[in-house]
Amino acid sequence: MRMLRLVGRSIPRDFFVIVMTDRGLYSSKLFRRIKRLKWHPFMRINVNGTFCPEGNGSFKPIRSFAEQPTMSWQGSGVAFKSKGKGVACTLLALWEEGQKEAWFILTDLPSSASSICWYGMRAWIEQSFKIAKRGGWQWHKTRMTDPERASRLLLAISVATLWLLSVGGELDAEIPDSTIPDIRCYLPQTRGKRKATLIRLVSIFRVGMLVIHSCLADHKSLPFGRFFPEPWDDINPYKQRVSGANI
Numbered sequence: 335m336r337m338l339r340l341v342g343r344s345i346p347r348d349f350f351v352i353v354m355t356d357r358g359l360y361s362s363k364l365f366r367r368i369k370r371l372k373w374h375p376f377m378r379i380n381v382n383g384t385f386c387p388e389g390n391g392s393f394k395p396i397r398s399f400a401e402q403p404t405m406s407w408q409g410s411g412v413a414f415k416s417k418g419k420g421v422a423c424t425l426l427a428l429w430e431e432g433q434k435e436a437w438f439i440l441t442d443l444p445s446s447a448s449s450i451c452w453y454g455m456r457a458w459i460e461q462s463f464k465i466a467k468r469g470g471w472q473w474h475k476t477r478m479t480d481p482e483r484a485s486r487l488l489l490a491i492s493v494a495t496l497w498l499l500s501v502g503g504e505l506d507a508e509i510p511d512s513t514i515p516d517i518r519c520y521l522p523q524t525r526g527k528r529k530a531t532l533i534r535l536v537s538i539f540r541v542g543m544l545v546i547h548s549c550l551a552d553h554k555s556l557p558f559g560r561f562f563p564e565p566w567d568d569i570n571p572y573k574q575r576v577s578g579a580n581i
Contacts, residue, residue, distance in 0.1 A: 335364060335367045338368065350374075351372075351373040352373070352374045352376045353368045353373050353374065353375055353376060353377075354376045354455070354456045355376075355378065356378055357377075357380050360377050360378070360380070360440070362418070362419045362420070362421050365377060365421050365440065365442075366421070369442055374441060375423075375440065375442060376439060376440075376443075376448075376453060377440050378437060378439055379396065379413075379438050379439070380438075381396050381397040381436075382396075382397075383395075383413065384396060384413070385399065385411055385412070386413075386415070387410075388409065393412075396413075399425065400427035400428055400429040401436075402429060403431045403432070404429065404430075405427070405428075406450075407427045408427065408445045408448075408450065409424065409425060410422075410423070410424045410444065411424075413425060413440055421440070423441060424440070424441050424443060425439070426438070426439040426440075426445070426448065426449070426450035427439075427450070428450045428451075437453060439453055465495055466488075466491055466495075469537075470539060471491050471495075473487075497546075497558075498538075498539050498542030498543050498546065498559075499559075499561075500560055500561050501541075501545050501558070502537075502538035502540070502542030502543075502559070503538050503542075503560070503562055504557070504560045504561075504562070505542075505545060506538055506541065507562045542559065
């Protein structure tokens with residue numbers, strides 16, 4: 335919570351900030367602290383709790399809101415009936431077909447202005463860890479212990495990562511969709527392999543690095559790149575089929 339206060343000093347007040355956490359990090363204190371900073375918690379939780387939908391009057395097991403594949407629900411109410419742990423919030427629940435388990439998310443955003451699929455963007459955080467360490471800048475080999483030195487190196491890594499992603503993203507955006515083959519037919523024949531590997535063989539980060547290296551080798555001007563953000567509505571496949579909310 336102290337770390338959030340320190341980070342909050344560097345974020346403009348008019349930014350719309352969503353704080354995503356894994357289910358091992360959830361606590362009512364953390365939920366309230368995020369709200370106090372004028373941000374929006376988007377916290378995954380375990381299924382061993384209860385939730386009382388608004389206007390219902392009784393608590394139900396959280397797992398009951400998506401207890402089998404294809405089930406989904408979202409709505410406002412109170413999570414957890416234990417004294418001191420209850421929070422007024424919105425519960426987002428979804429068990430997507432083909433997945434091992436459901437997602438249960440607590441947020442302060444109204445159900446009409448939030449979607450559980452946003453939590454999928456937390457995977458980008460995992461990719462950033464990979465890029466900073468073995469998959470890119472080899473941060474784990476620095477063995478730094480001085481926070482001041484580490485902060486300067488992390489700043490350089492952050493700027494360089496943005497540069498590579500912008501260069502690789504710009505090149506990726508120029509590829510016509512019609513030229514991208516449909517590889518879904520190969521998925522049943524590749525059991526045991528990670529889906530991420532099947533979807534993309536070369537990351538945007540690696541593409542950016544290759545482009546910059548080739549420019550250096552050919553004595554060409556270095557590219558700056560450009561970002562192509564995706565509208566949130568376009569990455570919300572469940573927008574029209576989430577039950578329990580008026581969307």
